[in-house]
């Protein structure tokens with residue numbers, strides 16, 4: 658039965674398209690992409706929190722610097738007055754000396770604070786850079802995955818369309834009765850046509866009787882497997 662060769666090709670196309678459709682479902686939202694997306698979202702939040710901390714520190718640092726500068730100016734003007742020789746009142750001299758000492762202390766303390774803040778700022782900045790680079794890398798990996806996924810899907814869709822066209826052409830030319838039989842059988846079993854290889858039905862792996870083999874080889878049929886009921890197909 659030469660018709661069976663076409664039916665066999667039809668069945669292969671159906672199986673190919675079944676797998677392609679399955680692939681399209683699986684690649685719609687791949688697990689590895691979902692995981693990476695979640696990581697990126699989490700790191701974006703952490704990055705902007707760190708950036709906020711950094712910006713706040715930068716602002717504090719500026720404020721502190723201005724305070725230290727103001728104190729230094731005050732110190733300078735007091736010192737000028739004290740050592741300029743204009744001051745004669747002992748009380749005033751003493752109180753100005755005390756003010757100068759207190760200012761010096763304050764400036765020293767605040768300069769230490771400044772140093773500490775600057776170190777912290779440097780650390781924050783390098784963490785930010787590190788985090789930013791890691792995030793950038795992850796985002797570009799995600800985009801690569803997205804593009805590859807899209808290309809895969811487009812290829813699968815293209816193949817699916819090609820197979821469907823080939824399938825239609827074959828079905829159009831097929832004997833109607835045989836096609837009807839195949840459709841009825843397909844409702845019960847996934848691949849209703851089974852190849853016979855070395856005398857064995859590949860649908861159920863059970864041997865085909867000598868008589869049935871003879872029929873098949875003579876091109877008579879359709880012949881059905883005694884065990885699984887599938888229509889048998891033998892290729893020379």
Ligand SMILES: [Zn+2]
Pocket residue numbers: 851858859860861862863882883884885886887
């Ligand atoms: Zn069988």
